[in-house]
Amino acid sequence: MSKVLANLKYAASHEWMLLNADGSVTVGITDHAQEALGDLVFVELPEVGAHFDAEKEIAVVESVKAAADVYAPISGTVTEVNQAAADAPESVNQDAYAAWLFKMTPDNVADLDKMLDAAAYQAVADAA
């Protein structure tokens, strides 16, 4: 059974988001997503400074089995990437909520309110 954390927001495309005190948003893939993909062997991160519209492909995670796109859950500009996750993709399997992928400054922080809460995402994950 995959984990869903109560303090995070979620996209139906299986990204999690954490709103930080400085207004930036940390993004990763959910435990459900890493479990479905299996052993991750490659993570391609976006470039810092690049702007992405919501639902656009922003990163790629590849397991032994398959490649999966990661989508920008909300529109914003990438401010930081987690090189440690790219150097050790298995860290995402070990703890998908610790091994974040990138941080972005949202165009509109209110967009976060439209994202799924833990209960709503749990329902999405259970149905998948």
Add this chain to the structure above:
Amino acid sequence: MLKKTVLNAAHRAMNARMVDFGGWDMPVNYGSQIEEHNAVRNNCGMFDVSHMCPVDVVGADCRVFLSRLVANDVAKLKVSGKALYAAMLNDAGGVIDDLIIYFLTDTRFRIVVNAGTAEKDLAWMQAKVAEWKLDVTITQRRDGANNLGIIAVQGPNARAKVWEVLPQSKAATEGLKAFFAAEVDQYFIASTGYTGEDGYEIMLPAGEAEALWNKLNAAGVAPCGLGARDTLRLEAGMNLYGQDMDETVSPLDAGLAWTVSLNTERDFVGKAALLANGQQKQFLGLILLDKGVLRGHQKVMTAQGDGEITSGSFSPTLQQSIALARLPLGVQIGDEVEVDIRGKALKAKVTKPVFARNGKAVI
């Protein structure tokens, strides 16, 4: 409605992640796919391959039938129990399926064909028996009464584990060289596999498969899914039907020339087309030098023109991405080429199409 093997409940009891594999509800992994892969390279793992279809070929004309049916030559099968890997071709020289033929007696052979191609294979074989007016009876053994389950036990410790669980099989199987089979009571035990490791593939009455599966597991044999099976066969440089070749691809362009016997008088379906067309492409390996993962259908750019990856993944043994690819003639082993991965041209090195066997990298 997905088809289920006789071990379906056993997989679910072991918390397998199940996927639709060509219409079959099959385990892709139980836990970590890489750990399952490494268990087979270093110790022992087992696979449910009961979705594959055993076909019994019986009758006075078995040898005539098989010598015309497949591109490899069953005349090579001289000792009872010997197995032969072969491609069954259409008239255009394309591969209908790749299969293993086991020679039991001159009037009894067993073939094992792929899961997704079983129906068309059986129809093709039946049509050829009728067309050639031969005394041959074709009987599939996967579905219905008298059906068989198949468990592949693979890895350096596979034989010892099988003897521990089936001690009555030891005398008949310990002398088996690679690519042979022995019949022990209701068990058909073959020293064949799809991993590049030693081991057995065991066919047995379907009703007994779950008990054997659980006994092997209790003896410490790791259950492994189709995910690990795919990376193991890819490292071993073994073709996968539907990816590395199909009905539109000549065996000569799919790295299967070693299974095609053209130098005798013997005629077989597809021979004229192979002789007329010759080899058009080379089947070679790739190792990705940049970071990323090679996958099927990616374009390969070489100095001699473009080619295509037919199978690619990450190699747990090499800790690098590897692939099998169909490349233009003239490309040499050792050449550096580029692969188009999501619009980026990444560097790869051309290798022979085999990467790891018997626990070790061979590249």
